[in-house]
Amino acid sequence: MFEQFTQEARRVVTESVAHCERAGAAAVTEEHLLLALLDQRGTRTDFALAALGVADRRDSVESALHDARRRGGLTRTETEALAGLGIDVDEVVATAEAAHGRGALAPAGFVRRRMLPARRPFSSAAKEILKKSLRIAVGRGDRRIGGEHLLLALTAGAGVVSEVLADHGATYATVERAMFGDGGTAGGAVPRTA
Template sequence: MFERFTDDARQVVKLAQEEARRLRHPWIGTEHLLLGILDEGHGPAAQALIGHGLTLTDLHGWITRITTPADDALDPDALAVIGIDLDQVRQATEASFGPGALDPKARRVMPKGHIPFTKRAKKTLELSLRESLALGHKYIGSGHLLLGLLRGGDGLAVRALVEAGVDLAALRADVTRRIPPKAA
């Protein structure tokens, strides 16, 4: 399937992997693909998303909030009630074990090399091929990737779009209109 990918679609997948690494996620999910589409910036999918009011900064912030676990175990106010100063504990811990030693995100071990796609992200790639074929295209571009995300209908990417107030049907029509009939 990847041999059908245009340069912009390949760039989206590369950027999705970079987003996963930056967020310290050991997977590439639909949310990373959506970030990759926006980060790519000039393809039909990015232009449709921008046209619907989405920005990479806003989307990145939303996904970070959703995918970063709350640090409920280290409540400074609760610890202060029993006489523990969290700042002092943090300073002592970092002095012994290094910066971010109490940060669960910093402790997450990232895989070297390839980061696997989630089942939902794999399904999105499969659906992008189906979208391409349904439009009579012999290639898969970033627009087809966005159509695959929308057709999947669930996952963090679609949830982010809905919560951002995007009309999914209008977005689908917009990106479909922007996809060129032949690979550029």
């Protein structure tokens, strides 16, 4: 599939691995793909993220991702659902961190390990984003997978990254409008796959 990627998309994948390594993570995640997309300059995705105001709020995006990581990767929706059951996630996080140190509930992909693999694998969620970007490209009638397809794939499902993007004004529909205008997807369908 990598041979179908544009130069921009290849750069995003390569830079996502670099983000993973800098974070000391065991695997490349959706978060690393998003951070690599935010690094792009002079591309269609850069334009869309700037037009939506996401590029100017990178610190806020990173903070929201960090907060979700501390909550064990729970989305705000999941946290609210647990609160409805009487479970205060912030209290659970504080108790766990008091006993085991900061970041104790961070997902396994973000736990620093002594022996990290020389080559970082992609998490199953990150692999799914790459597959979803292919489906989006095919659905739009595009012959190659670009950064725009990766960004759309990040917005087209449930999870922390799509929630953070939506909180910052970047939903599938708004990203699509910013990148492609009012034309939309082929047939007007928004591919919502989990």
